[in-house]
Structure formats: C-alpha cells, structure tokens
Amino acid sequence: MRLSKRMEKMQDRELLRLMELAEAPDMISFSGGFPSPQTYPIAEIKEALTEVLDLHGYEALSYSSTSGYLPLREKIAKRMNKKYSMQLSAESVIITSGSQQGLDMCGMLFIDKGDIVLCETPSYVGALNAFKAYGADFIEVPTDNEGIIPSELEKILSEYGERIKMAYVIPDFQNPTCRCWTAERRRAFMNIMKDYDIAIIEDSAYEEIAYEEMDRPSLISLDDKGQVINCGSFSKIFCPGFRVAWICSSESMIEKFLLLKPNIDLSSSSINQRMIDVYMDKFDLDEHIGKIIELYKSRRDLAVSTMKRCFPPNVTYEIPKGGIFVWISLPQGYNARELLQLALQKKVSFVPGGSFYTTSGKENEIRLNYSNMCEEKIVKGIEILGGLLRDFLK
C-alpha cells in the first residue's frame, strides 16, 4: 500500500533489530536506558494492586479519564511544588503512557513540516525521532558541560527566527551525555527564550537520579509565561512496565494536550495509575528513590573505577553526577560503530554516540549505561571493552 511521506524519514528497522540483539539474554548490555529490575518493589506493588482491585476494581478496570486519575495528578503536582516551590494544581498535569508519549504529543502539538526544533548536541534520539515523524528539522545548539551555550543560542535564534517552533532540552543528567546544566545556564537560557514565542520541552526523565546536592531549578519553575512543557516519568524512579508518566505545564497548555489524548489512546491504563497512587499512599516513594540512587551511585563508582583500570588513557569521560549513563570519547578518527561490531562478538553491547546527533560525522563516542547490569557483569563487560579498545586504538 502507498505509505505517507513521513514514513520516508522513519528509522531503519535494521537499527531496531540491532537494539534487540544488544538486549539478548546472553549479552552484557550497556546499551539500553533501562532501570535495574532489582530495584522494583514487587511485594509492595502486589499489595497496592490487591488493594486497588479489592476496593476499586470496577473503576480500575474501566477507562480512565482523558487527563488521568485525579489523585495521582494531585500527587504529581504536589511533588513538583515541593521540589521547586511552585503552585501547580492537578489541572496543570496530564498523565501520559510513558514519557515517550508525552514527547510524541509535543511533536503533534507544535510541529509542521519544515519547522525547526532546537536541541542540545548530542540529544535523546527517541525524542528526535518522534519529532522527525512530524516533519521537524533540527538545529543542534552547541553545548558544553554546563549546558546549552547562551551566546550560541542567541546566534541561532536571530538567524532562524520564526522557523523555530520548539526547543527540546534535558537539563538534568542528560541522555546521552549525563550532563547537568548549571543553575546559571538554566536562568540564562530562560532569560533568552522568554523573548521568543517558542515552546520549551523540558525532559525530566532522569531528574530525580542525582548523586549529589546541586542547585538545579527546573526550567518550568523559572517560567513566567507558560512556555515550558515539563515531561516526567515513573519509569526510572519506579518501574517502566506500567507506562505511567506525566506532562506538567500551564493549565491552558494542558488543555491542548487534552485535545490530542483521545485520538492517540483514549486514556492511559486506569489500573496502573491507581496502583501507583495507592503505592504512594502506602509507601514512601522518596525513600524508594533513595535506594535506587544508592545502587546506581555504587554502580557508577564501579563502572568508573573499572574504566580507569582497563581503558587506554586516550579514552576520556566525565564522571556523571546523576543519571544512568557515562559518555565516553575515543580519540578523533575512530568509529564507535566499528568497535560495537567487535564488542557484539564478545557479547558486550553499548550505543555508538553517532546515533544521538542529528547530522552525521561525529562517530567517536560511546553511551554506556551502568544501571541495568549486576556488579559482576559491569566489571566483566568493561574489562572486555578495555581489551578491545587497547587493540582498536592501536
């Protein structure tokens, strides 16, 4: 059958097959952005699910409202308010089926063919693909370890003007680089952007996985004009299997998302929303997140110390202060996709950094995830990579 034009831009299925291969059970996988299953509070989830079915079975198994389960939206608003001294109400929150759905909805809401989306360089490929499906063009704003560089942003804004419809940024422990914007850069960014009629998508998927205290005001808390759409998720701080996430924004912006939601899946899973709500009533989510952070921090330390021991000295990386990735640079001229082929033969996988750029040519980087493998595999996998790198970089 004749497909739509947007299908011409769709990611090759071969790449998806490669991702599946990378997650084969016998693989030491540093590739996915997956949380560690050992953090899932299975007994507590069972208790919460039992309570939901016993007390509210009929409602939990019916359709949810378009905006999502009100008590859960209230809890999400309350957590945001507490963290960022804001005054959001539940009307500023819509539940989405995973944060990816929130990103897709942003594409749907703002992007016409040929519109420009600004993003960090590099950026999360899953978001870029979602926007690409609506015909977006991309401009990567030069970014350093402190965040998007304000002077570069200004240059791009004045050059491309009205064609820019959206900026997509991940200020906290970014995917793939694990960079965290400084408070100063956040303020500078918002201060520049407030003069433009451009939606700002703030992806906060990793925001709560922080290994140290830092001043990190969310962009939405710095927003005076209802410009920021903040996408958060229970996937990394709880479990991804429920597909429950959220968007926070101004009430009038949330009204727009409510127009889209019936078209794309009617509503998110009612039982899953209610289960998380009951879990948050009965148990302490923040305490649970504390345990996740403790585990990931120790895995980060193990990954970094093993890299230090096994990687050649011309392979460089920053030590991440949060999130679940290390971003690794090989010397210029080496191609991480070639290294991946060698690694797969040794049953080790990672994602070549080139996948996270909107233009080709930057191929000497690696995204290494350390949250999802046990300690033994982290050491073994990095030792194998170290051995391969010593040969590969000769």
Place this chain on the structure above:
Amino acid sequence: MRLSKRMEKMQDRELLRLMELAEAPDMISFSGGFPSPQTYPIAEIKEALTEVLDLHGYEALSYSSTSGYLPLREKIAKRMNKKYSMQLSAESVIITSGSQQGLDMCGMLFIDKGDIVLCETPSYVGALNAFKAYGADFIEVPTDNEGIIPSELEKILSEYGERIKMAYVIPDFQNPTCRCWTAERRRAFMNIMKDYDIAIIEDSAYEEIAYEEMDRPSLISLDDKGQVINCGSFSKIFCPGFRVAWICSSESMIEKFLLLKPNIDLSSSSINQRMIDVYMDKFDLDEHIGKIIELYKSRRDLAVSTMKRCFPPNVTYEIPKGGIFVWISLPQGYNARELLQLALQKKVSFVPGGSFYTTSGKENEIRLNYSNMCEEKIVKGIEILGGLLRDFLK
C-alpha cells in the same frame, strides 16, 4: 506558543466537556461505548496478576518489546486462525495501547494532508478524529443495513482514484449503527478493493459481541494481497483499563507499524500484557465472552422492549444482532442535539448521531448504548427519553 496547523482541525474541548458531563455519577448514561464493569473478572485478574508478579515480576515491570509480549501475540494469532481458518503467525501481530492507538498508527502510516479516507456513513468519530489529525479528507460511502453498497463504492473509487489512500470500515456491529455486513457484501467489497492500492482498516472492536450465529468472514480472512489491517481489542471482551489491543496484518505491514511504535510510547504495558496472557492460560476467555454476550443480549432485549413501550411510533430503530448500541432515528427535521439538552436536565445522556458524520446536516439520529447501565437504569432512562420524545416530536 504557535501550534501546528493540524491543531486547527482538532475537536473542540467543549465537546469533550459535554462527554465528561454525560458520564457524571448521577447521570443515566447511554452515551459512552463502555463495557459493563460487572462483567470484569476481578478475582481471576487478581489471581493472574499475583502469578505474574510472583513468577515473572522483573520482566513484567520492565519495558516490553516493541511488538509486544510474544506468548500473547501467539494466542491472538491462534484465536484469529481458529475463527477464520487462517494461518497467521505471531509476526503478524503487534500489541497496541488500546485499539485507538492502532487507529492513530494507521493515520500516521498512510495519511498525508489531503489524502482521502473512505468510510461508512455514519462511522466511528474517534477513528475519524485520529485520521483527521494527519490531514485526512473523508468520503462517506453510502451504506445500508447490509454494509457498504458496492455500486456506490465503485463510483467513488473511479471518481477519486489515487487520492484515496485508506478505507476505514467496521463490518461487525458497527459503531454507531450496530450494522453488521452480510457475507456477500464483505466478499463484494474485497473483490472491488483488490484492484486498488488502498489500505483497508478493519475495526473489529465489537466483532465478538454477537447475539446470534451469522456468516461473518473477517475482511482480513478474505484478503489475498496483504491489504487489510485488522484492529482488535480486549477492551470490550475483557476490560478496557489495561489498554491492551492488537493489530493483525501481513508480516511486512506489521514491520511498518514496528517502526512507529518506539516513537509513540516505546512499548505497551508489560505487566498488563502478561496478565492477560496468564488469564488466558488459567481461565477460559471464550466462556467469559459468552457471559458478557448473555448479559448484553438481555440488556438489549430490555432496552428494545422498553423503547417499544415508551417511544412514539414515528421513532424508528433496527434491533441490533450484536455490539452495544441501538441506532435510533427521529423523524426528519428534528435535532437530537436539542433533545440531548432536555435529556441532560433530566439526568439522562446519549450521543447525538450528527457526531458520527463527516459532514453536517444529519441531525435526527441518536446512538444509545445499553451495555453499561444496570437494568433498573435502562428502564428508567428509556422511560424518561420516551416522555421527552413525546413532547419533543409534537
């Protein structure tokens, strides 16, 4: 912020507010297309969920694969094969987050701005809205109680030619009319369509809710060229709260849907898919559907006998042979939207038929759902409607 052009065509939020009002707890609602919560097998679901969490908790709480949980896809293929003597494999099935997501994906896959979608007249407004978001134009093919009229279809196909990209049809107990296509019409439809390069979306949401034996070959079972995309769902035969549905098509077509799924929500809920799979292993889904049919058939009988007793004789309807709606016609010139305003004051709701047409002007019909209200409310609500109608049609 500046929105995308597609937002100009989005349904008014006022209409959604009206739908919410129609579902208020004190309302006798004949409006939603909702299954009856009393059919939900809560105890069995609890048992299945407990087993999933006890035996496969880690996997159930992680991301699912893009295509969905393999054993569940195998079961769906097997049921299709048994019903329609087909030989589908699990590779012909992708799990979607509700059937609505499947419809949205069809829009994404096929529709460019200005492409024409053929549909029955009237048709399911939720599907039409999803396609409209991709810029679809619509042509309603004249339809009678046996289905789409072949000669009318041929006329439209020859007139509009290549602009037609998709046909969206609901051959079984259609939403909103509850019409069921005859086997002859199904064959005639496929026989005509096979000469055109047009995707056929077969919406089977109500297909299993049949009150009597009829020869109803699915369009996908009559398809020799991989033209049909069959959308099915657990929402009406089990529970909608899990948001688990599916698309069946040729393996090469499913490959295309697999390109879209990562962009829109990464994957459907893993625990929900596994729960339904375990439920189907431990319990008899067909027996469960049998009980649903029995309940809805008795509610249909009650609704129809009450309508017969209370409605003026110039209000007409067909007795539905399946599904969950009765389609009611007022005499020409009367507007069901006006009747709805009166009914809402008496705390009774339904959907005015005009909502299901792509062009305006056809306003004298009513979609009445009878699956979701208890027997007492069915009688009371129809008595109230009858009283209103006697005044309204004076």
